[in-house]
Amino acid sequence: MRVHVLQLIVGDKLISDSYNAVGLHLLSSGTVLDAGDISMLNRHSVDYVDIAPRSSEIEKVVEEAPTRQANILQVTSFNNATQGIKEMFEALQDGGSLRNDVVESAFNPLIDSIQEEKDVVSLLLSLHSKDDYTLQHSVQVGMLSYYIAKWMNKSEKDAIVIGKAGYLHDIGKCRIHPDILNKPGKLTKEEFEEVQKHTIHGYDIIRKSLKDETLALVALQHHERMDGTGYPLRKSGTDIHSYSKIVAVADVYSAMISSRVYQQRRDLLHVLKELHRMSFGELDPKITQVFIRNMIPNFIGKKVSLSDGREGTIIMTNPTDFFRPLINIDNQFLDLSQLANVEITKIAI
Missing domain, CATH: 1.10.3210.10 (Hypothetical protein af1432)
Incomplete structure (x- = not known):
């Protein structure tokens, strides 16, 4: 499926090679994306890539990602x-x-x-x-x-x-x-x-x-x-x-x-x-x-608190509104771009 780069999540798998605007080869088909790959695609201003259909396991990995501390x-x-x-x-x-x-x-x-x-x-x-x-x-x-x-x-x-x-x-x-x-x-x-x-x-x-x-x-x-x-x-x-x-x-x-x-x-x-x-x-x-x-893209996988009291994890960012991402709450998906009254009030590491 074709998705915007800002909607990528760690674990997505490319099904075609990725190039920047001047034809520089960035990533090969079959690459399983990590945070560094997603960041690189952003740095090269790539808009869309082709990825394999997602499995529920990928989203679970994001949900259960360990807290990161500085070394x-x-x-x-x-x-x-x-x-x-x-x-x-x-x-x-x-x-x-x-x-x-x-x-x-x-x-x-x-x-x-x-x-x-x-x-x-x-x-x-x-x-x-x-x-x-x-x-x-x-x-x-x-x-x-x-x-x-x-x-x-x-x-x-x-x-x-x-x-x-x-x-x-x-x-x-x-x-x-x-x-x-x-x-x-x-x-x-x-x-x-x-x-x-x-x-x-x-x-x-x-x-x-x-x-x-x-x-x-x-x-x-x-x-x-x-x-x-x-x-x-x-x-x-x-x-x-x-x-x-x-x-x-x-x-x-x-x-x-x-x-x-x-x-x-x-x-x-x-x-x-x-x-x-x-x-x-x-x-x-x-x-x-x-x-x-x-x-x-660094906010993908971060745990958030919402203004209505619920808590969840950012699964995807929204390419048309960076600040209203898709949230996973107990395996239910909440698209903040469709909910004008709900805001993110806190983001954890």
Whole structure:
């Protein structure tokens, strides 16, 4: 049967060879698809493939898929990267400067440990540190910026630079008083204006310490928006560096899925909906769509709670509405695209 790529599930079997738009052979007939295969088809923008009729056993495998946890190397690398950005903040607060070898020794091992990771959703849910939001956020944005760059078919060299830019994007917050950064209530106008200066501080720190104009520009521009509503310079469209646009998407996503003193973490699927809304004006639409398209297949097999109290497992995503998938509840199938009143309220690893 012919199905859209976003409706594939792990265990589906191809019955014809799969090619991308320029004729590159991707997968052979007879391939039993895993999560990596589905992700690759998405990266190559394949729309439809031919698969053998499904058996109930395949859907049962998805239903009973074991919970995934980040491996020890990934956890260690994440914690080391978090500790690294913490030490950089402290050094800068004491009048020191950034050193490229220190940045790379903290960040590059993390990229090495996650390069082959396909299930980005579970990875983000699994990796946490005990350090404060700003530190953990910096590491997440570095990871996500690297992934987005790879999904956009950037070279490995460019992807690492973009990941490093994401890792350092908030370095200017070392010059913002902690009482403002960690304030539990709403910031005053003056306090918000002070926080906005972290973009300028970051630009100055990176440009003077690392002599890298590209990394400095990302620190300066990651809060700029396509429609000119961002800060600090209200840049818009092509006036914003392409790397800054990538880091902006990663920054917004990470901020929304994180717990902060003034915000509870939001459900990952809900956040993708918000990113989709922001792609109509604020965020670069192409980058945002690449991100959403590559994140959505990771939700297949995840257990979910629904707004009506029921719980089930995502079996397929819906190619016409990414955010209303097919759910398996006690071997009964619920198509959320046909139920306007039922929403997903929580997704587990």
